[in-house]
Amino acid sequence: MKFKHLIAILALTTSTSIALGQTAELVDNFDLIPPEIVEQAILLREHALQDNLPVDIVESVTTEVGPRRMGTEGDKRVIAWAQAKFKELGFDRVWTEPVELDRGWTRGEARAEILEPFPHDIVMTALGYSVGTNGDLVAEIVEFPTYDDLLAVPEGDSLKGKIAFVSYSMADYVPPEDGSGRGSYGEGTRARSTGRVEAAKRGAEALVIRSVGIDNNRNGHTGSGNEYQEDVRKIPTAAVSAPDAILMQNMLRRGKPVMLKMNLTSEITGPQMSANIIGEITGREDPDQFVVLGAHVDSWDEGTGALDDGAGIGSMMATAAMIGQMEQRPRRSIRVILFSGEEIGFYGVYAYMKRHADNIHSHLLGAEVDTGGGRANTLSSGVGPNSLELVREMHKLVAPLDIEFNDANTSNAQSDMSELSKAGMPALHLLQNSNGYFKYHHTPNDTFDKIIPEDMRYLTAAYVALFYVAAEMDVDFRE
Amino acid sequence: MKFKHLIAILALTTSTSIALGQTAELVDNFDLIPPEIVEQAILLREHALQDNLPVDIVESVTTEVGPRRMGTEGDKRVIAWAQAKFKELGFDRVWTEPVELDRGWTRGEARAEILEPFPHDIVMTALGYSVGTNGDLVAEIVEFPTYDDLLAVPEGDSLKGKIAFVSYSMADYVPPEDGSGRGSYGEGTRARSTGRVEAAKRGAEALVIRSVGIDNNRNGHTGSGNEYQEDVRKIPTAAVSAPDAILMQNMLRRGKPVMLKMNLTSEITGPQMSANIIGEITGREDPDQFVVLGAHVDSWDEGTGALDDGAGIGSMMATAAMIGQMEQRPRRSIRVILFSGEEIGFYGVYAYMKRHADNIHSHLLGAEVDTGGGRANTLSSGVGPNSLELVREMHKLVAPLDIEFNDANTSNAQSDMSELSKAGMPALHLLQNSNGYFKYHHTPNDTFDKIIPEDMRYLTAAYVALFYVAAEMDVDFRE
Numbered sequence: 032m033k034f035k036h037l038i039a040i041l042a043l044t045t046s047t048s049i050a051l052g053q054t055a056e057l058v059d060n061f062d063l064i065p066p067e068i069v070e071q072a073i074l075l076r077e078h079a080l081q082d083n084l085p086v087d088i089v090e091s092v093t094t095e096v097g098p099r100r101m102g103t104e105g106d107k108r109v110i111a112w113a114q115a116k117f118k119e120l121g122f123d124r125v126w127t128e129p130v131e132l133d134r135g136w137t138r139g140e141a142r143a144e145i146l147e148p149f150p151h152d153i154v155m156t157a158l159g160y161s162v163g164t165n166g167d168l169v170a171e172i173v174e175f176p177t178y179d180d181l182l183a184v185p186e187g188d189s190l191k192g193k194i195a196f197v198s199y200s201m202a203d204y205v206p207p208e209d210g211s212g213r214g215s216y217g218e219g220t221r222a223r224s225t226g227r228v229e230a231a232k233r234g235a236e237a238l239v240i241r242s243v244g245i246d247n248n249r250n251g252h253t254g255s256g257n258e259y260q261e262d263v264r265k266i267p268t269a270a271v272s273a274p275d276a277i278l279m280q281n282m283l284r285r286g287k288p289v290m291l292k293m294n295l296t297s298e299i300t301g302p303q304m305s306a307n308i309i310g311e312i313t314g315r316e317d318p319d320q321f322v323v324l325g326a327h328v329d330s331w332d333e334g335t336g337a338l339d340d341g342a343g344i345g346s347m348m349a350t351a352a353m354i355g356q357m358e359q360r361p362r363r364s365i366r367v368i369l370f371s372g373e374e375i376g377f378y379g380v381y382a383y384m385k386r387h388a389d390n391i392h393s394h395l396l397g398a399e400v401d402t403g404g405g406r407a408n409t410l411s412s413g414v415g416p417n418s419l420e421l422v423r424e425m426h427k428l429v430a431p432l433d434i435e436f437n438d439a440n441t442s443n444a445q446s447d448m449s450e451l452s453k454a455g456m457p458a459l460h461l462l463q464n465s466n467g468y469f470k471y472h473h474t475p476n477d478t479f480d481k482i483i484p485e486d487m488r489y490l491t492a493a494y495v496a497l498f499y500v501a502a503e504m505d506v507d508f509r510e
Numbered sequence: 511m512k513f514k515h516l517i518a519i520l521a522l523t524t525s526t527s528i529a530l531g532q533t534a535e536l537v538d539n540f541d542l543i544p545p546e547i548v549e550q551a552i553l554l555r556e557h558a559l560q561d562n563l564p565v566d567i568v569e570s571v572t573t574e575v576g577p578r579r580m581g582t583e584g585d586k587r588v589i590a591w592a593q594a595k596f597k598e599l600g601f602d603r604v605w606t607e608p609v610e611l612d613r614g615w616t617r618g619e620a621r622a623e624i625l626e627p628f629p630h631d632i633v634m635t636a637l638g639y640s641v642g643t644n645g646d647l648v649a650e651i652v653e654f655p656t657y658d659d660l661l662a663v664p665e666g667d668s669l670k671g672k673i674a675f676v677s678y679s680m681a682d683y684v685p686p687e688d689g690s691g692r693g694s695y696g697e698g699t700r701a702r703s704t705g706r707v708e709a710a711k712r713g714a715e716a717l718v719i720r721s722v723g724i725d726n727n728r729n730g731h732t733g734s735g736n737e738y739q740e741d742v743r744k745i746p747t748a749a750v751s752a753p754d755a756i757l758m759q760n761m762l763r764r765g766k767p768v769m770l771k772m773n774l775t776s777e778i779t780g781p782q783m784s785a786n787i788i789g790e791i792t793g794r795e796d797p798d799q800f801v802v803l804g805a806h807v808d809s810w811d812e813g814t815g816a817l818d819d820g821a822g823i824g825s826m827m828a829t830a831a832m833i834g835q836m837e838q839r840p841r842r843s844i845r846v847i848l849f850s851g852e853e854i855g856f857y858g859v860y861a862y863m864k865r866h867a868d869n870i871h872s873h874l875l876g877a878e879v880d881t882g883g884g885r886a887n888t889l890s891s892g893v894g895p896n897s898l899e900l901v902r903e904m905h906k907l908v909a910p911l912d913i914e915f916n917d918a919n920t921s922n923a924q925s926d927m928s929e930l931s932k933a934g935m936p937a938l939h940l941l942q943n944s945n946g947y948f949k950y951h952h953t954p955n956d957t958f959d960k961i962i963p964e965d966m967r968y969l970t971a972a973y974v975a976l977f978y979v980a981a982e983m984d985v986d987f988r989e
Contacts, residue, residue, distance in 0.1 A: 274957035478753035
């Protein structure tokens, strides 16, 4: 046995779901994966169920760094933090790659109140890269139940002197536990993305949306919007909390004009430098072949980015670190890539792909975690047809974690890594239970206490088993 | 049948839990309450299960008034709102009684950040009647897991130059659904009440507590504190949100000094005038005998006071209004008393008792709702020994609402009304399911969307049946 350290740990625990004696039986169920690799993968998986490392990493980044929007002081801090953490965890190579941000943004403050018919303070947050209001903006709000209702209004002066208010509620559609409810998140983000341009084309003074989320907390959900168009007036855009949106709707139902005062001091600023941070466990036989694990290092700036994407940072760093604790390095290199600037437009992955354009083909399998720390429930893949049988066998290693297999074999990796998928990188994807992700992400409420430690250990256990096998076996997943 | 309007409504509905034909059977189960009164009580109860009036009242006060801390503009608005609402609901007499507030308070702003070892913004809210910091206050925090740990420190200079931080977590003790977990709320509020004096006696520059609540939202829970002592330095007191408290604890665990900067612009101001607002359904035979239903009209000032105590206002106003819709007035008068200044020290009920000192004995039965809009689960009483049998029979009227009876007969009425109880007023009390009350009350999150309409209808249905009987029967509950 090569994995002495872990065996020692397992011998001491009683709560492992599979006792050591059982692994021999399991090995017989595998045709493509050699017995020793199966056994090591099972030991790694069982170890990960006991190891709080992924949670500890989230605690570290949320406590020692906190908010880390690209281009901010927190971003600088996390670049230093990540390099130190990779080294502490025993990665063989740790480096950064510069990422340029063409435009910075200062959030400033967002204050709002209803003046009439009933005075109320309103909780509002600026959407990413919104311009400010340049002092108090006071105007009547006009409600649009959906973004399509706003788009149906003729361009020109239709909304002149008004604040457009898209009250679409993602909360009225509760995402199923399997994550398949993301469609309604997509509907919610339409207004967030292009609404700043479309509302302006119709003459609006500002765009306010109900926060895109499923919670009823008094926090706005921020998020990115598309760039303004140079030929269209740049109007401020913001999100109100769900309770404030409901309050505004209740006022509007009374048929009297609802006057909103808003004051955003947001400001678009000049270029900034940031970086992707990469840690590598260097392969013993094929060090120039990579299996890659991604997460994004940036976060929105009102919470501490625990779910989005501290959970990705924690699970991916821990996955590679646990494989790195084995007696010998795996055949191939494992890279953990912490991408800069995901939240504001995939800056990090584009820089990575530009820099590594010559050897994207050496990225033989990739995955990313960017939906919080919930347990995985379904494995899917996007690999070459000859590799699907191996993935099916790899699935057997995680099936005891209550993970099903979707064999459509059409999946991209998630988030940043989806861009590498589109460029030909084979991918695995673990669909996760949402664990409140859409309640908390992009809000001040995205904090460490929202992490459920056991769930993060389960998530990491799945990745460690899958990517150990991928790094150890001499298989080209593109075929 | 005297209750034609309601019968008409019942005839149109199919979802009533008891069909009209069944009431005859039920009547046979009652010895002390005459059949006609039983029948009317059942009809009222069934009507209330269908009538959204209590919820509509909460919507109205939260939307049209919002925050209404005693002495503020919102307080003035709610006094006008309540009088108009009582009239709209058909109360026979509506009046106000002045209540003097000896000292006002301006909340101002609360800003806080950790400067070292890791910079973080901190969500903080001033506790009621805290003094301000008079500019930035920067000091090292010293954690006390419980208030007793703080009290164990010697008086004098022990905490000189420090900010005392009581990290006691009510959240670690989840209150059972029956509300019996309130003890831990009491433990949490000890530091809130006297901590400003005790920490100052030990030399502290300020007192910061973990919010007293069971949520993990990024909102502080405010609440009242005792008055400062004239001979002890007046120090600022504030609560941080649960996630911020956890963050501070995680920093402290690293063993380095944690430096907090806080800036509160709170200010204690001069006397203010407010009022109790009273609506009466005047009795047809004994108009000078009263059954009284209480709630408090004031709220904390960061939410809209939906649960605390909009739910009390809504359920109590609706209870009397429904009885007032009957063909004839009940024998006795029903008073709904909306007390001023409960949150900051029972100002309203003390003024009421002073003004009505001569006829407290005419208040023959009372109750108050001040734990949100959840369903009632247990009826208890504090009546004369001869009346207990009648209360037991009254309980049969609400037993179909899944309400049990606790026959210890030692209950006071809740909140403000407890003072009238102590002065001899017989009381009923309905213990309620908490429905998130301790997640939301005293926070910006106490908003209308937290009300569960069906639960409020159930709650009101219980009160309407019980207090119709109390108002109709010629019984002295003191005996």
